Amino acid sequence: MGLLSKKDAKLITDPLADNNPITIQVLGICSALAITAELKASLVMGIAVMFVLGIGNVVISLMRNIIPSKIRIIVQLIVVAALVIIVDQVLKAFAYELSKTLSVFVGLIITNCIIMGRFEAFALANKPWRSFLDGIGNSLGYAVILIIVGFFRELLGSGTLFGIPVLGDPIEKTGVYALGYENNGFMLMPPMALIIVGLIIWVQRSRNKALIED
């Protein structure tokens, strides 16, 4: 990577795998369970968090020397809230149906532990450019898991991807449905998302033994 130094590149690549916010730090589970029944919603949620965390990290980093540490949580909350409101309004204006599906979970980005966690752990102690990369890296790690979970849940639960039928028509019995296949209703329920995340954690830890803690 010519664009980024080795140290900076690690900020992006680390959270994608060995320090993933969902599977390793187990943060942001709530929204990962709630909105991943559809791939589209997962993708949009990932982008929304990327926007909030990327910009939020820069803003906090810029203000890091002037925020009194006693009220820093409140200041962080205000920054997140402002950014989330922008996301919410944009979604309502340009993708109303989608904002219906995501419902309160856009607003709940404010309480997403990943965001406050990165503000506290990284942006308060690092320069804006590195904070920006860290924000993008962590939200990418979050989005990757959301998209993997969303892919399996939508494919096996509804037989579609991004709302497009890929396995045939369940009512007309075409495609694989002609063979007697049926959609798995359990996939559309949040417990299955938890199980898929669990399976990802299982695979990840059996590939990289260093991640197993006692």
Place this chain on the structure above:
Amino acid sequence: MGLKSNLHNLKEKYKGTKMAPAFNAIHTFLYLPNETTHGGTHIKAADDLKRTMNIVIMALVPCLIFGIFNAGYQHYAAIDAASGVIREASLFSNFITWDNFVVGAWTVLPLVIVSYGVGLIVEFIFAVIKGHEVEEGYLVTGMLVPLIVPVDIPLWMLSVAVIFGVVIGKEVFGGTGMNILNPALTIRAFLFFAYPTWMSGDKVWVHEAVERAGTADAISGETLLGAYAQNSSLAGIDYMDMFFGFIPGSVGETSKLLIIIGALFLIFTKVGSWRIIISTLIGALTMGLIFNGVVSAEWIGESSKFYGLMNVPFWQHLIIGSILFGAVYMATDPVTASQTNKGKWIYGFLIGFISIMIRVFNPAYPEGVFLAILLMNVFAPTIDHYVIQGNVKRRMKRLKVKTA
């Protein structure tokens, strides 16, 4: 050179390789192994895990055989009923017949084969990966699974569910003896949530009722609970039918008589806990009485959608649905139940109590035994914890009084 020595030689040949556990499992399942322990004192006990499992399977076999005949009987009874003839069930004239057996065996045996085949493959794979001996845990689960599903469940669904149940319900926790949830019920719960159209409703409980739906040959496939939940009842069925099991339902859970015989066998051999069985039934009766009280106090009227099930006489809850089967074969699973004697009473009572509560209030499906048992599986260690802590506290108190 019999099969036994052949297996022994194979075991010697593959010793130390990855496949060794597979041969070992077959060998010890069929025969007493050739090796004996050398030196030192060893505790000899006949009631090892494999023996325990075999006893449960023996207790289940009557239910399976009855289930095979009943699958056929319900099929022909429903065809008769569709043409207006209400059948009187009678054991020898129209129940134990060749026709019933053929239809039943044709639908039930594939369930048994798929359940064991898929489950044991998963067990073997995990044993080879872990380099462990194959665990016996699936022997009972594999027999329970075909008994607690509707007869016409598609076999591929059963396979998916068995893989899920064995991997997520058992292997992720470390295999037999470490699981939190009963694997057989995990499999049923998976089927119930994943493919609700094949696990509930008024079509799935009788062979061919689904295929015939909407045609001129349509037959009913409703269970008694389903009928009660609709505030109606099934024609031509009296209490003796319910007790002997000539009613539609999951494959093996209909005959209360055979389940009671199985229960006595399990209690006599000390494999099943009588405390859990008794307390589950007490819990179910208590909840049934409460609902009867609600009806007789006229807190809810006949227009209520819960009226049908609440109005069922409390003792009748034991002979409809699968509460008895659950109490005897599922709740008593020694791995997932409470371990302390006092804990067993609490655990069983709550299973019965919650079962009937879910049965009445569940809007989608008028049965709650499997959900109640899974719920209490989760709480069993907590119950044990408090029973033990209570015991410790009482003894500490006694100690203080003595020393003071």
